Amino acid sequence: MEIHSVGPFIIGKTLGQGTTGKVKLGFHKDTGFKVGIKIINKELLSTKPSMRRKIEREIVLMKLIDHPNAMKMYEVYETSKYLFLILEYVEGGELFDYLVEKGGLESGEALFFFQQIITGLEYCHSRNICHRDLKPENLLLSGDKRIKIADFGMGSIVRKDALLHTSCGSPHYASPEVVSGVDYDGQKADVWSCGVILYALLTGKLPFDDENIRRLLNKVKNGAFSMPPYIHKDAQDLLTRMLIVDPSKRISIKEIKQHPWFTSNNNQIQKISPVEDIIVDPLPDVSAIDEEIFRSLMALGLGTLDEVKSSLVSNQKSTILIYYRLLEERKKFDNDVNKYGYKPKETRRASLSDMSLKKLFNGNSSSNSNNSNNANNTNNNNNSNNNSSKPNESNTANTVSSPHQQGSQEPSSSSSGSNSSSSSSGLLKQALQQHHHQQQQQIHQQQIPSISLTVSTDSNNSNNNSNSSSSSSSPMSTPSSSPSSSSVSSSPQISAIKQQENKYQRRGSMTATTNPATSPTMSHRGKTSSPIEITNKVRKLKISDSNASPANSPIIGSSPKKSWFSYFFSKNSNSNNNNNNNNNNNVVIETKIDVNLIYVNLEKTFRKYGFDWKYQNNTHCIVKTHQLNQDGTPQFECEIEIKAISSPVSRPSPLQLSANSQSTTTTTTTTTTTAATSTGVPSSSSDSTIRLSIIRKSGSANKFSNFTNSLEQLLA
Numbered sequence: 001m002e003i004h005s006v007g008p009f010i011i012g013k014t015l016g017q018g019t020t021g022k023v024k025l026g027f028h029k030d031t032g033f034k035v036g037i038k039i040i041n042k043e044l045l046s047t048k049p050s051m052r053r054k055i056e057r058e059i060v061l062m063k064l065i066d067h068p069n070a071m072k073m074y075e076v077y078e079t080s081k082y083l084f085l086i087l088e089y090v091e092g093g094e095l096f097d098y099l100v101e102k103g104g105l106e107s108g109e110a111l112f113f114f115q116q117i118i119t120g121l122e123y124c125h126s127r128n129i130c131h132r133d134l135k136p137e138n139l140l141l142s143g144d145k146r147i148k149i150a151d152f153g154m155g156s157i158v159r160k161d162a163l164l165h166t167s168c169g170s171p172h173y174a175s176p177e178v179v180s181g182v183d184y185d186g187q188k189a190d191v192w193s194c195g196v197i198l199y200a201l202l203t204g205k206l207p208f209d210d211e212n213i214r215r216l217l218n219k220v221k222n223g224a225f226s227m228p229p230y231i232h233k234d235a236q237d238l239l240t241r242m243l244i245v246d247p248s249k250r251i252s253i254k255e256i257k258q259h260p261w262f263t264s265n266n267n268q269i270q271k272i273s274p275v276e277d278i279i280v281d282p283l284p285d286v287s288a289i290d291e292e293i294f295r296s297l298m299a300l301g302l303g304t305l306d307e308v309k310s311s312l313v314s315n316q317k318s319t320i321l322i323y324y325r326l327l328e329e330r331k332k333f334d335n336d337v338n339k340y341g342y343k344p345k346e347t348r349r350a351s352l353s354d355m356s357l358k359k360l361f362n363g364n365s366s367s368n369s370n371n372s373n374n375a376n377n378t379n380n381n382n383n384s385n386n387n388s389s390k391p392n393e394s395n396t397a398n399t400v401s402s403p404h405q406q407g408s409q410e411p412s413s414s415s416s417g418s419n420s421s422s423s424s425s426g427l428l429k430q431a432l433q434q435h436h437h438q439q440q441q442q443i444h445q446q447q448i449p450s451i452s453l454t455v456s457t458d459s460n461n462s463n464n465n466s467n468s469s470s471s472s473s474s475p476m477s478t479p480s481s482s483p484s485s486s487s488v489s490s491s492p493q494i495s496a497i498k499q500q501e502n503k504y505q506r507r508g509s510m511t512a513t514t515n516p517a518t519s520p521t522m523s524h525r526g527k528t529s530s531p532i533e534i535t536n537k538v539r540k541l542k543i544s545d546s547n548a549s550p551a552n553s554p555i556i557g558s559s560p561k562k563s564w565f566s567y568f569f570s571k572n573s574n575s576n577n578n579n580n581n582n583n584n585n586n587v588v589i590e591t592k593i594d595v596n597l598i599y600v601n602l603e604k605t606f607r608k609y610g611f612d613w614k615y616q617n618n619t620h621c622i623v624k625t626h627q628l629n630q631d632g633t634p635q636f637e638c639e640i641e642i643k644a645i646s647s648p649v650s651r652p653s654p655l656q657l658s659a660n661s662q663s664t665t666t667t668t669t670t671t672t673t674t675a676a677t678s679t680g681v682p683s684s685s686s687d688s689t690i691r692l693s694i695i696r697k698s699g700s701a702n703k704f705s706n707f708t709n710s711l712e713q714l715l716a
């Protein structure tokens with residue numbers, strides 16, 4: 001039976017497509033509240049362990065994230081075939097497209113975006129989450145131009161002072177240490193990516209680019225880029241500090257926030273305390289461990305089964321225990337809200353205080369000083385509670401268009417699989433509440449004469465408003481007066497911002513003649529390297545590989561049920577830390593890591609095992625040991641086939657911003673995308689999946705097993 005709804009949401013038009021499936025627009029049946037629904041075929045997850053791990057990780061990380069500058073995940077639904085991630089709807093599209101349209105941005109607007117990126121990233125880092133794939137394509141814009149960091153598929157939790165191994169991301173945004181294949185500090189690598197993004201914001205160009213991947217990687221490693229003279233000198237200074245090759249000398253997020261350019265608009269950005277500040281109690285014994293949360297922890301790869309278990313009952317504070325408690329808090333929050341409807345402030349706060357989250361928020365201040373921001377936030381929330389304590393009742397219908405009116409493309413009233421809206425999770429319930437509140441405000445504003453606003457020349461003055469309703473009371477939110485934590489879109493502050501935004505001048509289309517950056521530039525750090533003109537290459541390629549996209553099918557079999565964490569975790573949890581394929585001859589690893597960085601990872605593993613390697617042709621690599629058996633054959637030898645496979649949406653990998661790009665129909669038959677690069681390897685779009693298959697092996701089974709385990713870990 002075909003259904004057109006998931007839980008309380010009617011499924012509408014397609015918003016986009018990633019490697020795991022389509023993202024559709026969803027409308028809340030009762031309120032018209034919009035969400036993004038990411039539809040993932042579970043078959044994909046069972047047949048591709050690395051993809052499964054990626055999705056598992058993404059879901060758990062998103063459960064841990066609640067910040068106005070990061071895309072929220074409200075709920076997960078599933079049928080026997082599909083997973084549905086109910087996401088915050090981010091209507092303004094990708095920052096990438098915005099940059100394509102506008103070219104380089106005026107300094108104030110660039111700062112406006114940059115501050116939000118840094119605020120969101122600082123929040124992630126405070127939870128020890130590194131994004132590792134920051135680029136304008138993964139930064140979405142809300143309707144009121146708020147940045148939402150998205151796509152945590154490459155994200156990782158990093159224990160304090162630990163280094164990361166996997167080289168991932170897009171080479172244009174990846175740091176020198178990442179492209180060099182050495183172990184790296186994930187936070188410093190994210191800072192580098194932000195430096196590249198800042199450069200792109202200010203110039204509409206990339207600091208490091210080359211058609212030839214080998215040269216590109218060398219440029220990144222070298223770190224030389226040209227600095228257009230029109231960039232404000234303070235911004236130049238910040239860029240120079242962010243794009244420092246040596247990560248130990250690279251500026252930190254904390255220092256960025258104190259930098260003169262960052263603070264030049266007097267926007268007050270609040271400090272976010274690290275996750276380590278949370279006070280947590282251990283569990284009394286292993287029988288108290290919540291199975292679902294345990295599986296989620298395993299998905300984060302924080303330790304082996306035994307390590308995780310013993311950390312949870314140990315008196316010693318550990319990352320594992322902290323994340324257990326955070327996930328528990330989120331689960332409790334969702335459940336409580338379901339049980340009691342919109343939860344009264346006192347109860348929620350009591351729940352939060354159980355784990356002394358107040359210590360986390362506002363640093364180590366006492367509960368009193370949980371104060372201004374929290375109080376403001378809570379009060380706001382409380383107000384909205386008072387205004388509409390039952391969001392799904394009565395007055396919402398008067399203020400919100402029905403999904404049909406809002407243009408749902410599939411406005412079927414089919415109730416199959418529908419969960420009642422009253423079972424919405426905490427974050428969703430909160431968002432619905434907020435949505436209702438906004439609608440009310442809008443109506444109210446329409447009824448009163450318009451107020452004349454004095455618009456300051458600072459793009460962010462209005463951001464000092466701390467009435468963040470979106471970050472207010474959910475379990476892991478942190479009070480923040482960040483740019484994005486401003487109030488609802490209908491507020492005078494936002495109107496003022498909008499007016500200001502309208503004042504931003506387009507820099508003009510990025511043509512060779514009009515772009516100031518193509519005029520003679522000053523050399524940077526004594527080196528010259530012309531900035532690469534953002535080319536007029538095709539931005540969006542049409543989907544052609546229908547097989548690759550399960551979500552192309554007109555949806556959905558059985559009724560979706562809501563799950564806190566989807567049951568696919570339980571089905572597959574045994575294999576979380578194992579390589580299922582080890583017993584098979586044909587090990588297949590699929591990964592979404594950029595193809596160029598796959599080679600960095602491969603070679604890193606070869607070196608680790610002391611193997612020699614040789615690329616036979618574009619897609620095959622022979623790997624063998626130096627050491628020989630008595631009969632003269634290598635102790636171990638194997639052949640790896642490397643292929644780009646289904647890429648539902650292909651996009652140019654670098655910031656090939658194109659002011660006049662047309663949506664051109666281009667066939668994306670990725671299995672054949674093996675155009676040789678200088679390294680003689682297949683090339684593909686940055687979003688395609690690459691399959692590595694060991695098609696032949698001989699020699700030591702032990703070596704083989706260790707080697708493939710390493711590869712899997714590195715590329716998962």
Ligand SMILES: Nc1ncnc2c1ncn2[C@@H]1O[C@H](COP(=O)(O)OP(=O)(O)OP(=O)(O)O)[C@@H](O)[C@H]1O
Binds near residue numbers: 016020035038090
């Ligand atoms: N919550 C959302 N609101 C609005 N648009 C969205 C939302 N989520 C995704 N999109 C759009 O859909 C596109 C595909 O998203 P999706 O997350 O599936 O792909 P992706 O970012 O390539 O990640 P991956 O392929 O790793 O899953 C995005 O590029 C974005 O334009």
